[in-house]
Amino acid sequence: MSTAADPTLFRGAEVLDPARTFLCVFDMLEHYRAGAEASGAIPHVRRLADGCRTRGVVVAWARADHRADGLDLATALTDLDGQHRAFGPDHPRPTRPPHGGGDPGYQPLAELGRRPEDLDVPKHRWSALHGTVLHPAMRSHGADTLVLVGGSTHVGVASTAYAARDLDLQVFVVPEGLTGREPQRSFFADEVFPRTARVRSAEEILAALDRHPSRTGAR
Numbered sequence: 001m002s003t004a005a006d007p008t009l010f011r012g013a014e015v016l017d018p019a020r021t022f023l024c025v026f027d028m029l030e031h032y033r034a035g036a037e038a039s040g041a042i043p044h045v046r047r048l049a050d051g052c053r054t055r056g057v058v059v060a061w062a063r064a065d066h067r068a069d070g071l072d073l074a075t076a077l078t079d080l081d082g083q084h085r086a087f088g089p090d091h092p093r094p095t096r097p098p099h100g101g102g103d104p105g106y107q108p109l110a111e112l113g114r115r116p117e118d119l120d121v122p123k124h125r126w127s128a129l130h131g132t133v134l135h136p137a138m139r140s141h142g143a144d145t146l147v148l149v150g151g152s153t154h155v156g157v158a159s160t161a162y163a164a165r166d167l168d169l170q171v172f173v174v175p176e177g178l179t180g181r182e183p184q185r186s187f188f189a190d191e192v193f194p195r196t197a198r199v200r201s202a203e204e205i206l207a208a209l210d211r212h213p214s215r216t217g218a219r
Helices: 030-039 042-054 134-141 153-166 184-196 202-210
Strands: 021-026 058-064 119-123 145-150 170-178
Touching: 021 042, 021 134, 021 153, 042 058, 042 145, 042 170, 042 202, 058 134, 119 134, 145 153, 153 170, 153 184, 170 184, 170 202
Parallel strands: 021 058, 021 145, 058 119, 145 170
Antiparallel strands: none
């Protein structure tokens, strides 16, 4: 059992093993810059990513990546678009993505400081765990703990959190690192994620990593 899965440890005493933890930064991309800036999440995510990396945590960048011709576009129909506008005769459902794979707008925000040693996770559905390299990489690394930031909170982050739970991963969500619409963002952080995962600040995540024997020097 990893330290993150110890049921006797609670907030303020939790221990995360850097070697068994991945940080997933979800869709903090140039195309979504306005929302990321409006949320205030950028400096928090940068601090967490840098802190995790220096402690030996793998930093993964989940990012939308779709063929321009729509071949891999999701076919599940919805009532609303991403701006919560209703589809209808005057606002038809799209058959192609707004941007194709390879578009520079599908790259993480430059100021978040992605590094060459980080894990690139192009994805074709909401969940960063569906059909991507993320879960195989975690298995190969012996990792069982996933820390989530980014957005949109109620879409991709939530989808990934649910999928991670169903894979029996330990899931942590960092609320100040979330982006997306309100009130959905706050509702999920306050009411949904505490039931499906653990909600911790960036400082709490870094402190939990520092409690691991590999950081304290304990044997």
